Amino acid sequence: MSLQPQVPNDNFRQQNPEKQKNNDSEYSKKMILMKFLPLISLIILILFFSIINSQFLTVGNSLNILRQSAVLLVVACGITFILLMGSIDLSFGSIITLAGVLGALMIVHTGIPVILSILIGAVIGVLCGLINGLIFAIGKVPSFLVTLGTMFALDGIALMIIGGSPVPVNSSGFLDLTRGSLIPGIPNIILWSLIIYLIMIFIGFKTKFGRYMFAIGGGETVAKMSGVNISRYKIYGFMVSGLLAGIAGVLMASRLGSATPRMGEDLLLDGIAAVVIGGTALTGGVGGPHKTLIGVLLIAVLGNGMNISSVDPYLQIVIKGVVVVAAVAIGLDRKKIKVVK
Amino acid sequence: MSSLLFEAKNLTKGFPGVQALSKASLQIQAGEIIGLVGENGAGKSTLLNIISGIYRADNGEMFIQGKKYEPKDYQDATRKGVARVFQELALVPNLTVYENIFLSHESIFLKAGIYLDKNKMIKKSKEILSKLNLDIDPNKPVDFFSFSTKQAIEIAKACSISSELFKVETPLILLDEPTSSLSQNEIKEFYNIIDKLKHTASFIFVSHRLSEILQISDIIYIMKDGEIIKRISSTEVNEKELHELMVGRVREEDYYQENKQLTVFGNPVLSVTNLSKRNYFENFNLEVKEGEIVGIAGVIGSGKAELGKALAGTTKVDTGSITINEHDITNKTMAEAIKMGIGYIPEERNIEGIIDSFPISWNISLSSLNDIVGNKFGLLNLKKERETAKRYLKTLSIKAPHEKIDCGNLSGGNQQKVVLSKWLMRDLKLLILDNPTRGIDPGAKAEIYELLRDLTNNGVSIIVISDELVELIGISNRILIMKDGILTSEMDSKVKNKPSEKQLISYMV
Numbered sequence: 036m037s038l039q040p041q042v043p044n045d046n047f048r049q050q051n052p053e054k055q056k057n058n059d060s061e062y063s064k065k066m067i068l069m070k071f072l073p074l075i076s077l078i079i080l081i082l083f084f085s086i087i088n089s090q091f092l093t094v095g096n097s098l099n100i101l102r103q104s105a106v107l108l109v110v111a112c113g114i115t116f117i118l119l120m121g122s123i124d125l126s127f128g129s130i131i132t133l134a135g136v137l138g139a140l141m142i143v144h145t146g147i148p149v150i151l152s153i154l155i156g157a158v159i160g161v162l163c164g165l166i167n168g169l170i171f172a173i174g175k176v177p178s179f180l181v182t183l184g185t186m187f188a189l190d191g192i193a194l195m196i197i198g199g200s201p202v203p204v205n206s207s208g209f210l211d212l213t214r215g216s217l218i219p220g221i222p223n224i225i226l227w228s229l230i231i232y233l234i235m236i237f238i239g240f241k242t243k244f245g246r247y248m249f250a251i252g253g254g255e256t257v258a259k260m261s262g263v264n265i266s267r268y269k270i271y272g273f274m275v276s277g278l279l280a281g282i283a284g285v286l287m288a289s290r291l292g293s294a295t296p297r298m299g300e301d302l303l304l305d306g307i308a309a310v311v312i313g314g315t316a317l318t319g320g321v322g323g324p325h326k327t328l329i330g331v332l333l334i335a336v337l338g339n340g341m342n343i344s345s346v347d348p349y350l351q352i353v354i355k356g357v358v359v360v361a362a363v364a365i366g367l368d369r370k371k372i373k374v375v376k
Numbered sequence: 377m378s379s380l381l382f383e384a385k386n387l388t389k390g391f392p393g394v395q396a397l398s399k400a401s402l403q404i405q406a407g408e409i410i411g412l413v414g415e416n417g418a419g420k421s422t423l424l425n426i427i428s429g430i431y432r433a434d435n436g437e438m439f440i441q442g443k444k445y446e447p448k449d450y451q452d453a454t455r456k457g458v459a460r461v462f463q464e465l466a467l468v469p470n471l472t473v474y475e476n477i478f479l480s481h482e483s484i485f486l487k488a489g490i491y492l493d494k495n496k497m498i499k500k501s502k503e504i505l506s507k508l509n510l511d512i513d514p515n516k517p518v519d520f521f522s523f524s525t526k527q528a529i530e531i532a533k534a535c536s537i538s539s540e541l542f543k544v545e546t547p548l549i550l551l552d553e554p555t556s557s558l559s560q561n562e563i564k565e566f567y568n569i570i571d572k573l574k575h576t577a578s579f580i581f582v583s584h585r586l587s588e589i590l591q592i593s594d595i596i597y598i599m600k601d602g603e604i605i606k607r608i609s610s611t612e613v614n615e616k617e618l619h620e621l622m623v624g625r626v627r628e629e630d631y632y633q634e635n636k637q638l639t640v641f642g643n644p645v646l647s648v649t650n651l652s653k654r655n656y657f658e659n660f661n662l663e664v665k666e667g668e669i670v671g672i673a674g675v676i677g678s679g680k681a682e683l684g685k686a687l688a689g690t691t692k693v694d695t696g697s698i699t700i701n702e703h704d705i706t707n708k709t710m711a712e713a714i715k716m717g718i719g720y721i722p723e724e725r726n727i728e729g730i731i732d733s734f735p736i737s738w739n740i741s742l743s744s745l746n747d748i749v750g751n752k753f754g755l756l757n758l759k760k761e762r763e764t765a766k767r768y769l770k771t772l773s774i775k776a777p778h779e780k781i782d783c784g785n786l787s788g789g790n791q792q793k794v795v796l797s798k799w800l801m802r803d804l805k806l807l808i809l810d811n812p813t814r815g816i817d818p819g820a821k822a823e824i825y826e827l828l829r830d831l832t833n834n835g836v837s838i839i840v841i842s843d844e845l846v847e848l849i850g851i852s853n854r855i856l857i858m859k860d861g862i863l864t865s866e867m868d869s870k871v872k873n874k875p876s877e878k879q880l881i882s883y884m885v
Contacts, residue, residue: 254731
């Protein structure tokens, strides 16, 4: 804590309604700019890559970008709720791996219907989330530590099951889950991820659960004093995050045509980065699932654009890091965040 | 004998679209205590922020002992002899007293450029504290001490930094509502400290408690809408006149709406028997009837705050029972208490009452997502949520352009109205309020009192827990007095036959 006091926002405490209106419009102009900054950045990025590379803005590549971002969007939606609560989930990459591995194994060895493999992934995800949530909310262990632990543990379990080698899946029904096109021209994976995205926006803004996620992150004590069962909803939050990671794992296995050890690893940091770039603060209470799409697309466009422009892969990682920090530094609505930790 | 210590000339400060301060001028003699009063939003904070270097004035000049004073930031202001005690204490709880006193000025104690001479720091802090007759061990962490002691430490820090470290002869100390969280006894202690310091420093004292301002200051500046509208000697004015000047309207005799106070009550609503919670309160009994307002008085630490929390169901009790309309809610969840019609307005508005980052409508509906604004499937009725919020914006005249404004942007009084709306929208049977008007300007206060009267007319029972005795006397039908966790006395507070503050205090201490 610094000695600098919290300066009251005097310009909003004025009593004069006319002055208020004036002030409001200037304030909101700035706010609107801030609000659309991630979108503006995305557009600039797309323009940039289409200028330097004629291959970039083609139908084929655009679909490719969407395909690449679909799984990320699914997990990122779940992580959004965790970050809204002011918590963190480091284990969802491992949940993806475990669910993907088990889903693929079931398909290969038992030949269960495709829908059941999704269900298995979902159940595994929910259970992992439940464990995270219980230790976090009831055991009162910081979420960072809980999920750091389960990240290792779940990864270990996945490795134990498949012994370090990939599980290839050839079942055409399973591959069609993501590669087929229920709507002609649009790969299913894009369809599923958009449906899940829309459902999560609905859950975020039209349900009690969603509101409580905002409330826990924005003012846990206030929520408690308003009769909210904090612990229960913290657990629910982790279960939803786990659920989406589990589904994402199976979708990813279908898309890749195999489940591999540590297949979810890359999605961990990309997922958190996408949510934060989209505009959901790590400190909780501010943002929302609707913002996450732009963050996901930014990450995907950046990766794809650099790839097809043959940027050195190591340099790509550096650039990604810089972009993440820059995007958050510029775009985050810091006014609403009291303490940055 | 007195000499001019500080002078501000025509300070002006505008925020986008708003003139927060216009042409404010004031003068402070050495050893003088200046009282600064005005409603919320009158510009007091802006003025203090400019003097303490946090904001820069758009226009105008400041002088300290005739020399031009242009602080670059808060630290620079401290170096030049201006220090500030903040409303919310700016001490780091897990650091020791001496570390806190010299926080951000450690460089003075560096030996050989890197090694911090802690012994010297401790010695120096002991000197500072003993000069003020404060019996405080500088080696203990700040969190070890009570709120009033922490404040004393903060004042000691404010006074000493300039005078001891930067050789400023007479520092100017800005006190921003220093007594708002103190009990009666602690306020007396606080006066003693100020008295001791008076010959070494000058003060600007901001408070909503006008009686305090009158008692402690020499000169009073009255602010309204960003301007200093009057400078008056504290001997020439009384509380009522001061109040009139501040709000620009006559303070009506029935500030507490005593004419609306009920004399006949309905059925018992709340009944509490032998309620005990270790270290807080013991064998507490109470019955509250429909339409009755019961006040609970007691010094800080008397257990009254914890009792309020227990009645509202936010904290568990050890023994005894709480029933509301014959439903036992002892140690049930708060959700259960809310379902039974209990509402609770917490003391710490910004931590327990309002989510700053939430729009008004979200804050109001937060306790009603299970039933009124939501259905059993957990789906929200956003239209109803908006309309409810709009209704309360209007009926409680909450000053905000619309219900989507974040509550962090509202003034204290308007925030409190939002917290009230949260419970008013429910079928309320019992409302428990802990210091409901703390830090709220007199205009909004009066509105809240009126609201409470209206509630009693509708048969709602009310329990008011407050440190402000005048408020308790004015609003309550009867007053319970707690001391060391035990109910020591009960007093009728009938219209035209209200007890005096003195009477209450004699049972409190």
